[in-house]
Amino acid sequence: MTSGVVKSLHGNVGPMIYDLVVVGGGINGVGIAEDAAGRGLSVLLAEMADLGGATSSRSSKLIHGGLRYLEHFEFRLVREALQEREILLAKAPHIVWPQRFVLPQAAGGRSGLLLRTGLFLYDHLGKRRRIPASSALDLNRDPAGWPLRPELTRGFAYWDCRVDDARLVVLNARAAADKGAVIETRTRVESIIAVDGVWRVTLKGRDGAREVRARALVNAAGPWVQSVADAVDARYAHAREPLRLVKGSHVVVPRIEGAEDAYLCQSPDGRVVFAIPFEERFTLIGTTDIPYSGDPAAAAISPEEEDYLLDLTRSFFSRPPTRGDIVWSYAGVRPLYDDKATDDASSVTREYRFELSAQDGVPPLLTVLGGKLTTYRRLAEAALLKLAPHLPPMKPAWTASAPLPGGDLGEGGLKGFIVRLCAKRPGFDPAFLGRLARRYGTLTDEVLEKARNVADLGASLGGGLSEREVNYLVAQEWAREPDDVLWRRTKCGLHMTADERLAAADRIAKLL
Numbered sequence: 001m002t003s004g005v006v007k008s009l010h011g012n013v014g015p016m017i018y019d020l021v022v023v024g025g026g027i028n029g030v031g032i033a034e035d036a037a038g039r040g041l042s043v044l045l046a047e048m049a050d051l052g053g054a055t056s057s058r059s060s061k062l063i064h065g066g067l068r069y070l071e072h073f074e075f076r077l078v079r080e081a082l083q084e085r086e087i088l089l090a091k092a093p094h095i096v097w098p099q100r101f102v103l104p105q106a107a108g109g110r111s112g113l114l115l116r117t118g119l120f121l122y123d124h125l126g127k128r129r130r131i132p133a134s135s136a137l138d139l140n141r142d143p144a145g146w147p148l149r150p151e152l153t154r155g156f157a158y159w160d161c162r163v164d165d166a167r168l169v170v171l172n173a174r175a176a177a178d179k180g181a182v183i184e185t186r187t188r189v190e191s192i193i194a195v196d197g198v199w200r201v202t203l204k205g206r207d208g209a210r211e212v213r214a215r216a217l218v219n220a221a222g223p224w225v226q227s228v229a230d231a232v233d234a235r236y237a238h239a240r241e242p243l244r245l246v247k248g249s250h251v252v253v254p255r256i257e258g259a260e261d262a263y264l265c266q267s268p269d270g271r272v273v274f275a276i277p278f279e280e281r282f283t284l285i286g287t288t289d290i291p292y293s294g295d296p297a298a299a300a301i302s303p304e305e306e307d308y309l310l311d312l313t314r315s316f317f318s319r320p321p322t323r324g325d326i327v328w329s330y331a332g333v334r335p336l337y338d339d340k341a342t343d344d345a346s347s348v349t350r351e352y353r354f355e356l357s358a359q360d361g362v363p364p365l366l367t368v369l370g371g372k373l374t375t376y377r378r379l380a381e382a383a384l385l386k387l388a389p390h391l392p393p394m395k396p397a398w399t400a401s402a403p404l405p406g407g408d409l410g411e412g413g414l415k416g417f418i419v420r421l422c423a424k425r426p427g428f429d430p431a432f433l434g435r436l437a438r439r440y441g442t443l444t445d446e447v448l449e450k451a452r453n454v455a456d457l458g459a460s461l462g463g464g465l466s467e468r469e470v471n472y473l474v475a476q477e478w479a480r481e482p483d484d485v486l487w488r489r490t491k492c493g494l495h496m497t498a499d500e501r502l503a504a505a506d507r508i509a510k511l512l
């Protein structure tokens with residue numbers, strides 16, 4: 001699609017008025033853009049930095065119902081999230097992986113009865129086709145007990161899914177672009193005014209500023225929702241958005257010895273911390289819940305948060321990690337919907353809400369508040385349902401059964417696909433192909449093209465990254481900076497030494 005004309009279901013080729021402009025390329029923005037483009041609307045999405053560069057790549061990386069939310073009686077949310085877990089597992093089996101969670105029963109923690117009741121509900125609230133049921137565990141006998149302290153003898157096992165969160169965002173953007181959406185990264189929405197019933201949106205990118213027009217606008221700016229609301233023509237200003245910013249941090253350490261399952265560690269104050277297998281040889285530990293009021297882009301883990309995470313793992317694991325083991329950490333800011341029900345940051349609802357303003361003569365503006373990675377697809381459907389009366393006629397909802405790019409793995413799922421890939425490309429190390437399959441699924445063939453072995457992929461940049469892969473990420477996935485490649489579209493940065501990272505960043509910069 002060119003920047004001068006747009007095609008839409010109802011208007012064919014016409015002047016540049018998009019049906020929908022989406023502000024923000026986090027999971028919610030790309031999900032809405034993808035759904036809308038697939039329904040025949042003309043869509044532009046503007047992301048001021050990188051796709052998924054903010055909250056959506058700083059999560060605990062789980063597609064989960066949220067066992068903990070049952071305590072707050074959030075049954076609707078948990079049911080919807082459990083349903084989405086099944087749907088996403090089918091849509092994106094290359095980047096969504098079932099994971100067993102071990103929940104040790106700790107002194108001072110929740111009672112066995114409470115845990116059993118919660119898990120019973122968790123098993124039955126949503127339909128399970130691909131995910132096993134929960135069970136009780138004797139930690140003295142089950143291998144899951146080996147990494148744990150000897151006094152932890154009883155517990156439970158249940159299943160959820162892990163996800164590559166940054167790739168979930170990029171693949172939704174790819175799907176949106178494949179359906180005709182224009183995706184502009186490093187492009188900030190600076191001002192929004194209404195003229196003659198149409199939004200005029202000023203975009204500032206690396207090549208300067210320009211204006212686009214839109215019949216409707218979505219503010220999916222996550223923790224920046226208020227600053228985008230402030231960029232809207234003051235004539236349409238409304239009350240402050242009911243938003244609560246809550247920081248959450250994680251640390252990454254070498255794999256805790258024997259911890260091949262994920263563990264849910266209960267803190268005596270009722271909070272929980274996950275220790276989750278991460279990137280083959282690491283463990284991801286998080287998260288915290290700290291009220292936040294600064295610049296979301298500047299959020300960083302504090303020494304107190306590190307202590308909290310390490311202290312809690314110490315009371316569960318026989319060989320817990322220490323501060324010196326931390327190889328990476330990150331912090332994100334949850335843009336939660338503030339229903340004023342609680343003062344406790346960890347108890348604020350994870351439900352999503354919309355605010356729709358569509359006064360007479362003023363085009364519609366939909367603001368997205370709250371949500372989770374897990375429920376982004378349902379959020380997108382609900383957003384379009386809200387906007388439908390203000391938009392041209394649309395095709396029906398379609399995303400529930402459509403695979404994300406690379407997700408059409410065929411018989412045997414991910415395992416079957418990797419076996420076939422290795423048979424087809426015998427010149428490659430099977431472990432390397434497995435890693436690519438978990439990133440690109442069936443698009444692995446587009447990354448590798450006719451290469452017969454790793455030497456055919458151009459220069460090696462370290463951490464398993466090749467020049468060919470970087471070129472693919474630039475051409476197909478909007479990679480524009482070294483970090484887009486090293487920390488988001490891949491996690492190769494984690495598998496490099498500090499010197500290797502610097503050298504790789506230098507070489508990537510030359511390929512951009």
Ligand SMILES: Cc1cc2nc3c(=O)[nH]c(=O)nc-3n(C[C@H](O)[C@H](O)[C@H](O)COP(=O)(O)OP(=O)(O)OC[C@H]3O[C@@H](n4cnc5c(N)ncnc54)[C@H](O)[C@@H]3O)c2cc1C
Nearest residue numbers: 024026027028048054055056059060062189222248373374
């Ligand atoms: C610590 C933590 C752990 C979490 N764990 C999980 C989990 O395990 N599972 C789960 O389901 N959910 C989890 N979540 C929740 C989930 O990550 C968020 O709900 C989700 O990522 C929010 O996405 P978003 O699109 O609303 O916001 P974001 O991802 O922040 O996207 C908003 C985007 O808008 C862009 N933007 C802002 N202003 C402008 C502008 N003026 N112009 C253009 N672009 C702009 C920003 O650059 C940003 O990329 C977690 C969250 C946190 C913080």
